[in-house]
Amino acid sequence: MSPAHGHLPLDQLGFKKCVAMVYICLLQAQQTVPKPITTKRQKVAVDVRLSRVGHHLESMPKQRRCSHCRKKANLFCKACNVPLHRKCSAEFH
Numbered sequence: 001m002s003p004a005h006g007h008l009p010l011d012q013l014g015f016k017k018c019v020a021m022v023y024i025c026l027l028q029a030q031q032t033v034p035k036p037i038t039t040k041r042q043k044v045a046v047d048v049r050l051s052r053v054g055h056h057l058e059s060m061p062k063q064r065r066c067s068h069c070r071k072k073a074n075l076f077c078k079a080c081n082v083p084l085h086r087k088c089s090a091e092f093h
């Protein structure tokens with residue numbers, strides 16, 4: 001009733017290989033999954049964005065990337081709740 005010690009290292013190796021393969025497969029699967037096209041500009045509901053109500057730019061304590069031109073801005077639109085520059089606001093809305 002002695003266990004077959006001789007096979008253990010191979011089994012472990014096989015197991016590790018298997019794990020590695022699964023891991024690689026997972027990684028590859030993740031890489032090949034088509035990323036949803038980033039529609040960050042459209043994350044604001046269009047009807048909110050294009051409504052002419054309540055789009056006041058307010059200053060933020062911290063700079064964030066402008067939702068329109070992606071540069072640092074320290075203003076944000078209260079209605080859309082996105083960072084914006086004053087000059088970008090007109091184009092964004």
Ligand SMILES: [Zn+2]
Binds near residue numbers: 067068084088
């Ligand atoms: Zn901007």
Ligand SMILES: [Zn+2]
Binds near residue numbers: 049056080093
């Ligand atoms: Zn707005």
